Amino acid sequence: MVDLSVKIGDVEMANPVTPASGAFSWEYADVIDLNRLGGLVAKTICKEPRLGNPTPRMAETEAGIIQSIGLPGKGIEYFIDHIVPEYKKFTPPLIVSVSSESTEEFAELARDLSIPGVDVIECNISCPTRNTTGGNFAMQSEHTKEVVSAIRAATDKPLWAKLSPNAGDIVSIAMAAEEAGADCLVIANTFLSLKIRTDNFRPALGNKFGGLVSPALKPIVLRMVYQVAKQVSIPVIGIGGVTKAEDVVEYMLAGASAVGIGYAGFRNPTALTAIIDDLEAWCDDRGIKKVTELIGAIKDDDMEMDTLTAASSGV
Amino acid sequence: MTDFVSASKYAASPDRVGEPDRHPDRPAGEFICNVLSNEWVNGEYKLLALETPPRALNARAGQFFHLLCPTPDGAEVWMRRPMSVYRIDKDAGHLQFLYKCEGRGTQGMALLEPGDEFNIAGPFGIGFHLDPAWKNIVVLGRGVGLATLAPLAQMAAENGVHVTAILSARSAELVMSRDMFDELGADVIAVNDTDHSSDVDNVEAILEKLIADGRADAFFTCGSNRLLDLMKRLGKAHGVPGQVAMEQIMACGLGACYICVRTFEVNGEKILRRVCREGPVFDIQETVGW
Ligand SMILES: Cc1cc2nc3c(=O)[nH]c(=O)nc-3n(C[C@H](O)[C@H](O)[C@H](O)COP(=O)(O)OP(=O)(O)OC[C@H]3O[C@@H](n4cnc5c(N)ncnc54)[C@H](O)[C@@H]3O)c2cc1C
């Protein structure tokens, strides 16, 4: 049977399947066994309590949903006292996600969350509805470098940086995050978007803009993961449009060491564990002994093949 | 209908009728049910009956399921649709949903035929609560709100609690669930807009009389802001506790995404609660107008 375990730096995970921040919580234990997941990823937390954005917070479009939640939460103290213990009832590593509009506060958050029980600090520097200097640092390399450096200096925990697909050149941003000391790059957050209702001429979301989430985005994020993985030496986690085991395989072939899953868990609450089962069966069917063999295993060094032959040839 | 997980070649985590339960310890789940019937009850509403795996039947009145609706037009329906359980028949292994055909999701649901499979997730949320001290309750519902309140009458009957049901609708033909409330031994008062019997003044007079007669140990409502405000006002004035089932757009249904929040007022402070997790049933006195 295939060995599904992966390592993200020093963090050991039983398999490469993790939930995506904000689309998951310990409450999913009502439907699935959380101990089977590669990691547990908490919703992004801010320092002070926040109510978040006006409703409606979600709308369907022809090809996916747009959503804008606005990072509601009860603040870091409540998070440490009440939410961390909920996650510690389960065994997978706990990844906490943080966000702030200022570099100093970002560093403070990372410092205050460097407590036993927290295994990874993920800095969400890419919330699409924040502006470039106000929390969406990952739109520009200088801002990325500055904020990641400050967070790095504030914590010894493994530090993951979640990047934005809205940046013009994600490769240079990824390199800036690596240089600043990130241990892993999480690619990507959601695509900034807009829906206007034609019945009343108003934006469909209470916050006007929202992040687009759709399996249609997978090829775009996959391309980003591929480009970034080629340029950096730290691990990459691919997030965007994963709905089945083959999508996990595809991200790993592009160079990702693991994936994150959001929307599919709304669609099918049992999706995460089903995808793990499927991934195992997929590897076993092909005699793959270790899932890590897939990382970066895309065959693209021999591209002079006739395109039709390439498209139809087996593995 | 695309169902990513059950379309999988290798495994299917949803539980199916007649197969061993894959997640026996979980309070909720994802279930592939068999459609038994899906008939119009009037020009706007349909009643869907499903055969479900046993764990889905642990649903309580006021809880809901999240339904993966078929497409009405070939294009994707991206999100599940929340629907409260209308009837739970544990002996037969059946669940029923009473729903209004409105947008794409419910139009897709309307296409389900006997023999089709239907993926539902749940039961989710906190349902209605009956205090053992209550002997007489008043249930006030309008439109589709009656679908949510109907199983409460079932629960009250099982607990020997008397129900007065005030059923409000636009017209007499659209009053639903009357048979179900009758059958369960409730006193039914149907009101409608056509003859103005559903006006707030008239409903207020009915409620005042029930309070005066000692027939209102608790209030329950769903489906109308106007009626909620009325029950809130009268409940406060006369010290009658009350519960309301509320609605909001949802994504996860489990408490993770914070898409389904609404504002409540608790001890003078405005707070947000998740309809799917802290609700959908809330204390009437903590609600604020929307
Ligand atoms: C806890 C709960 C229980 C419910 N029980 C019932 C029931 O028993 N019978 C019934 O007919 N209806 C019920 N509803 C309302 C039902 O969910 C909506 O009518 C349905 O989602 C509309 O979907 P649509 O595709 O037809 O409409 P569309 O307008 O096309 O839907 C677009 C989006 O908005 C959401 N939406 C639209 N209206 C509502 C609403 N009122 N509440 C929540 N989300 C909405 C949809 O889910 C979808 O995501 C309930 C809602 C909640 C929250």
Ligand SMILES: Cc1cc2nc3c(=O)[nH]c(=O)nc-3n(C[C@H](O)[C@H](O)[C@H](O)COP(=O)(O)O)c2cc1C
């Ligand atoms: C409702 C919702 C809330 C989200 N909240 C957060 C968040 O708090 N922090 C974050 O880093 N990403 C957040 N995201 C983005 C997801 O983590 C993920 O990057 C995105 O949904 C793409 O993955 P998917 O295609 O598998 O859904 C959110 C996404 C959704 C749908």
Ligand code: FES
């Ligand atoms: S629908 Fe996700 S928190 Fe309620």
